[in-house]
Amino acid sequence: MPVILQGLLTILIGVGGCIGYFFLSNMVLDKVIFPARGENAGRNINRANAVRPWLFLFPALFLLSLYLVYPVIGSFLRSLYGRNPDEFVGLGNYISLFGSDDFQQAFFNNILWAIFVPAASTFMGLLVAQLTDKLSWGNFAKSMIFMPMAISFVGASLIWKFVYANDADIGLINAVRAAMGFGDPVDVVQIPFWNNFFLMVILIWIQTGFAMVILSAALRGIPEETIEAAILDGANPWQLFFKIKVPQIMPTIIVVWTTITITVLKVFDIVYTMTGGNFGTEILPSYMMDFMFRDDGRATAIALVIMIVVFPVMYSNIRQARKEMR
Structure with missing residues (x-):
């Protein structure tokens, strides 16, 4: 069957099934359940109206349970077993993990x-949003900064591999070092501890x-009256920015911060592409x-640890977003 017909058939079945x-x-x-007749007609109508919203919510709740709740429960049960699916170890996997030096190193790096x-990305995004807002070529600059998104x-990691390359002819850092006469090239991704920050630069880039686009929109949404009043009261540019503008967009800053934090806690591609988790970058x-x-x-136990770490940040993000919508 042609792909177009398959798509149309899927849409018809989906829409028809919902209807x-x-x-x-x-x-x-x-x-059948609450018939609107007899002496209980009024009560049945109220009962039916109370149940009716759940009929509309049921498909979404069912799919969420199927694709979110069930895998979490299944993963937790699987984490209670060893390498052999028939070998029940209870919390042994978790105890083994938290006693492992490698796990502690990975947790510390996270x-x-x-x-x-999140701190560097949010700060730089806010700085760029403010500096480019009044420039005639500000939109072009924002486009260039947004382009890495x-x-x-993986592609970004490959680009930065050339920047960090242990070769003065290819690597930008070593080319600068050679031009300044610092001697032999250095492989920065193998420098203990500091190599983590070199990898973080990729995600900040x-x-x-992302931070710039969201915060730029928030800055433009600040009422002009408050800015004009501050200028009339003698506020200098620093006071205008940090005491007038930033407090008014603080909810947006928190949302951007927590959103980037969630992305950070799930990041895998950069480390795997750059170092494979070696040299203390796990x-x-x-x-x-x-x-x-x-x-x-x-592995399932580690996945659940990641989920537990991400959940408070995600919950905070949702609460803050709801506050902004009020």
Whole structure:
């Protein structure tokens, strides 16, 4: 069957199925379960109206349960078993993980990423949004800064591999070092501890454009009256920015910060492409991949740890977004 016909058939079945479901479910509710007749007609109508919203929510709740809740429960149960699916170890995988030096290193690196990347990306995005807002060529500058968002993490990592290359003829950093007479080239991704920050630069380069676009819109949404009043009161540019503008867009800054934090806690591509988790750059997602094909139980336990770490940040993001909508 041609692809176009398959798509049309899928749409017809999907739309028709939804219409049929809502029609039949409401008919059963009104005619069979709570019929609007007899001495209980009024009570049945109220009961049917109370149940009716759940009929509309049921398909979404069912799909969410199928694709979100069920995998989480299944993953937790799998994490209670060892490499052999029949070997029940209870919390043994978690105890083993938290006692592992490699896991502690990966967890520490994730904390570094979660602190440094959102802070740097948000700050640079805010700075660029403010500096380019009044320039005649500001939109062009914003387009250039936003462009890395269109590049995949793997593609960005390959670009930065050339920047960090251990060769003065290819690597930008070593070319500058050679021009300044610092001697032999240095492979920056193998420098302990500091190599983590060199990898973080890649994600900051990508996420700064995202932060810039959101914060630029927030800055333009500030009422002009407050800015004019501050200028009339004698506020200098620094006071105008930090005491007038930033407080008014603080909810947006928090949303951007937490959104980037969620991305950071799930990042895997950059570390895997640049170092494969070697040289002390392991993070939780890449550490999970080390066990994926060797010990499924421990890999699932790591995945649940990542989910637990991400959940408070995600919940905070949702709450802050709801506050902005009020």
